[in-house]
Amino acid sequence: MQIKNIAILTGGDSEERVISLKSGQVVLDHLPNDRYRGFLIDIQKSDWRELQSGAQINKNDFSLQLNGETIRFDCAFAALHGTPLEDGRMQGYLDMLGVPYTCCNGYVSALTMSKHDTKMQLTQYGTVPMARSILLQRGSAPDMVALNALGLPVFVKPNTHGSSFGVTKVKTAEALMPAIEEAWKYDREVVVECFMPGREFSNGVLQVDGKTVVLPVTEIIPETEFFDFAAKYEGRSSEITPAEISPERTRQCQERSRFLYEALKCKGVVRFDYILVGDTFHFLEANTIPGISPASIVPQQARAHGWELGEFFALLIEEALRRG
Numbered sequence: 001m002q003i004k005n006i007a008i009l010t011g012g013d014s015e016e017r018v019i020s021l022k023s024g025q026v027v028l029d030h031l032p033n034d035r036y037r038g039f040l041i042d043i044q045k046s047d048w049r050e051l052q053s054g055a056q057i058n059k060n061d062f063s064l065q066l067n068g069e070t071i072r073f074d075c076a077f078a079a080l081h082g083t084p085l086e087d088g089r090m091q092g093y094l095d096m097l098g099v100p101y102t103c104c105n106g107y108v109s110a111l112t113m114s115k116h117d118t119k120m121q122l123t124q125y126g127t128v129p130m131a132r133s134i135l136l137q138r139g140s141a142p143d144m145v146a147l148n149a150l151g152l153p154v155f156v157k158p159n160t161h162g163s164s165f166g167v168t169k170v171k172t173a174e175a176l177m178p179a180i181e182e183a184w185k186y187d188r189e190v191v192v193e194c195f196m197p198g199r200e201f202s203n204g205v206l207q208v209d210g211k212t213v214v215l216p217v218t219e220i221i222p223e224t225e226f227f228d229f230a231a232k233y234e235g236r237s238s239e240i241t242p243a244e245i246s247p248e249r250t251r252q253c254q255e256r257s258r259f260l261y262e263a264l265k266c267k268g269v270v271r272f273d274y275i276l277v278g279d280t281f282h283f284l285e286a287n288t289i290p291g292i293s294p295a296s297i298v299p300q301q302a303r304a305h306g307w308e309l310g311e312f313f314a315l316l317i318e319e320a321l322r323r324g
Helices: 017-030 091-097 106-113 115-123 144-149 173-183 229-233 247-263 297-305 309-323
Strands: 004-011 036-044 047-050 063-066 069-072 075-078 133-137 154-158 168-170 189-194 199-208 211-222 237-240 270-277 280-287
Touching: 004 017, 004 309, 017 036, 017 309, 075 309, 091 106, 106 115, 115 133, 115 189, 115 280, 154 173, 168 173, 173 189, 199 247, 199 297, 199 309, 211 247, 211 297, 247 270, 247 280, 297 309
Parallel strands: 004 036, 004 075
Antiparallel strands: 036 047, 063 069, 133 189, 154 168, 154 189, 199 211, 199 270, 211 237, 270 280
8 A cells, every 4th residue: 555645734823723733743643654654734824834844845736845855745634723724725725736635625614614604504494503693893883782682691702713712701791892802802703692501512523435424422511611712622621422312312413413514515524513402402613623632522522433543534534535
């Protein structure tokens, strides 16, 4: 078997850069080295470098000169959270060069990066329960009547940002505008979403040999008020995989995840987050490049499905190569 060169895309230009660098290292550490040769490629604005050597990437053909060897990549592994990959900017470049990648295409990535636009896309189906929300534009005065109609508490979130940066749970009217101002530090658009009392769940989906595979469901129990940065990355939450819920609720969550994955035309592994209100899973958001550290939710689900990390990463690469 010919060993394939894999460009592990990491770094990025957003506050999520530190998370991306960790994710990229996890991929490099777990790639089966009898099948793949991994290279950590740090994408930082126009400066693209192979991290270990510091050698620059030739952007004309996405190649690397290393120790007298010209390295051309068979596939790009998506381990970069936030811009310029999770928002779809980089996929067009890779498409033009014919380099397969392990994530959604540029259009789907851009769509799902916007929490608001994803919801608007899904409203046409009329079958996906979601929290009521309002989109605010920086520089425009908020419609306070509409905001007050959401009630309290509400969540204030940057519209196109991940890892819970700039997210606030607002419990009082006096705290609303400061929370919006905080979110505007991260984005030009802010989503104000009504609070839904319930349990939080997450479910990963991917394709293997062209067939949709839905992973086991995870329940998230944060020690904090909600699943914020500390809960996600500082161990201040418990994740139970598979979730301790009835078979019927498990089926409901997995069927909804399969529907969302296929309706949004996703590729690679995507994680869908939910709040269970009563007996109904309400969709929160889609994460097209979810966390992939060993403790992250999707790797937990992959292991519960029967895959170790190396095998799981190999499946994502082989599916990307199959799609071409």
